[in-house]
Amino acid sequence: MITFHLSDILKKRGLSxxxxxxxxxxxxxxxxxxxxxxxxxxxxxxxxxxxxxLEKLGYSVNDLIELKEP
Known part of the structure; x- marks a missing residue:
């Protein structure tokens, strides 16, 4: 299962x-x-x-996506 961490990134940057x-x-x-x-x-x-x-904000694909085994 792929999990996105965009919510965390947006919170850290104060972006809606x-x-x-x-x-x-x-x-x-x-x-x-x-x-x-x-x-x-x-x-x-x-x-x-x-x-x-995300790269412009200082983040990489590794910050965005996490692969979790079911």
């Missing part, structure tokens, strides 16, 4: 989901699904936007 959605040019609904770990599918283009925005 909507602010991050605007920064990354990703739909707010998609950001909400990531934050709540409800995402079923992630387009590569969206994933790239997410990682580019």
């Amino acid at each position: 989901q909507n602010q991050f959605a605007r920064m990354s040019d990703i739909r707010p609904n998609t950001i909400n699904e990531i934050v709540n770990n409800k995402l079923k599918r992630l387009e590569l283009e969206t994933f790239a936007k997410l990682l580019i925005t």
Whole structure:
């Protein structure tokens, strides 16, 4: 199971989901699904936007994603 830590990152940076959605040019609904770990599918283009925005904030893919065994 893949767990996203976007919620923690946004809290640390003092950013709302909507602010991050605007920064990354990703739909707010998609950001909400990531934050709540409800995402079923992630387009590569969206994933790239997410990682580019996080990189600008000083985070890497390792900060965002955790793989947990079921």
